[in-house]
Amino acid sequence: MSLVLDDVTLTYPDGEGRLTALDAVSLTVPAGTLTAVVGPSGSGKSSLLAVAATLVTPDSGRVAVAGTDTGVLTAAAKAELRREHIGIVFQQPNLLPSLSALEQLQVMAHLSGRAPKSFRGRAGDLLDAVGLADQAHRRPHQLSGGQRQRVNIARALMNEPSVLLVDEPTSALDHERGAAVMDLLATLTAERGTATVLVTHDRTHLARTDRTVTVQDGRLTDSVRA
Ligand SMILES: Nc1ncnc2c1ncn2[C@@H]1O[C@H](COP(=O)(O)OP(=O)(O)OP(=O)(O)O)[C@@H](O)[C@H]1O
Numbered sequence: 001m002s003l004v005l006d007d008v009t010l011t012y013p014d015g016e017g018r019l020t021a022l023d024a025v026s027l028t029v030p031a032g033t034l035t036a037v038v039g040p041s042g043s044g045k046s047s048l049l050a051v052a053a054t055l056v057t058p059d060s061g062r063v064a065v066a067g068t069d070t071g072v073l074t075a076a077a078k079a080e081l082r083r084e085h086i087g088i089v090f091q092q093p094n095l096l097p098s099l100s101a102l103e104q105l106q107v108m109a110h111l112s113g114r115a116p117k118s119f120r121g122r123a124g125d126l127l128d129a130v131g132l133a134d135q136a137h138r139r140p141h142q143l144s145g146g147q148r149q150r151v152n153i154a155r156a157l158m159n160e161p162s163v164l165l166v167d168e169p170t171s172a173l174d175h176e177r178g179a180a181v182m183d184l185l186a187t188l189t190a191e192r193g194t195a196t197v198l199v200t201h202d203r204t205h206l207a208r209t210d211r212t213v214t215v216q217d218g219r220l221t222d223s224v225r226a
Pocket residue numbers: 012013019020021039040041042043044045046047048
C-alpha cells in the first residue's frame with residue numbers, strides 16, 4: 001500500500017500574505033521502499049511529512065494513503081486512518097518516562113482498540129527487530145539516545161502501518177548510531193512493506209535509500225545519489 005502526493009500545494013498565513021511551504025509537490029512512495037527527503041532548513045520537509053500524515057490539510061492537491069483519498073475524509077476518519085495506517089517518528093522520541101520499553105509499545109495497541117492478547121507478543125517481536133529484546137523492561141532514562149530512538153521506531157510500527165513517516169531520526173545521534181538507525185529503517189521498510197519517507201540532514205546516510213528527493217523553497221526535485 002503506497003503513499004501518493006499529487007500536485008500538493010500548502011501555504012501558511014504570513015503577515016499580510018501567504019507563505020508557500022509546498023509548491024505543487026508530487027511524490028509516489030511504493031510499498032516496501034524508502035524515500036529520503038533532503039533540503040535546507042525551512043525548505044518544507046516537515047511540512048511534506050505533516051501533509052502526508054494528514055495532520056495538515058493542503059490548499060490544493062491530493063494525498064492518498066494506502067489507497068484512500070484523504071481529501072474526502074472527516075477529521076474523525078482521518079484520525080482513524082492515522083491510527084490504522086500511519087506510523088510517525090518525530091525527531092525527539094516522546095516516550096513516557098514511567099513506562100518500560102515494552103509498555104511504550106503496548107500503549108499504542110491499546111489506543112487502536114486491538115485485541116490485548118496480541119499486544120505483548122507483537123511488542124516483544126518489534127523490540128527484538130530493533131535489537132532491544134534484552135532492554136524491554138528498561139525505562140527511557142535507563143536507555144541511550146540511540147536505544148530510545150529505536151524504541152520510538154518500534155512503537156511507530158506497532159499498529160502495522162502502511163506508511164511510515166520519519167523526521168530526522170538521526171540528528172540527536174553520533175554518526176555510527178545514526179548509521180545503525182538508518183540501516184534499521186531500510187531493513188524494516190523492506191521486511192514490513194511500509195511506504196517510508198524519511199527526512200534527514202545527513203547526506204552520508206543516503207546509501208540505503210531507494211530514492212532521494214530534494215526540497216528547495218517548497219519544490220521537489222529528484223537528487224542524484226551522493
Ligand atoms: N505552522 C506554521 N505556520 C506558519 N509558517 C510555518 C509553519 N510551519 C512551518 N512554517 C514555515 O514553512 C516553511 C517550511 O517549514 P518546514 O518546517 O516544513 O521546513 P523544514 O524543511 O522542515 O525545516 P527544518 O530543516 O529546519 O526542520 C518555513 O518557511 C517555515 O517558517
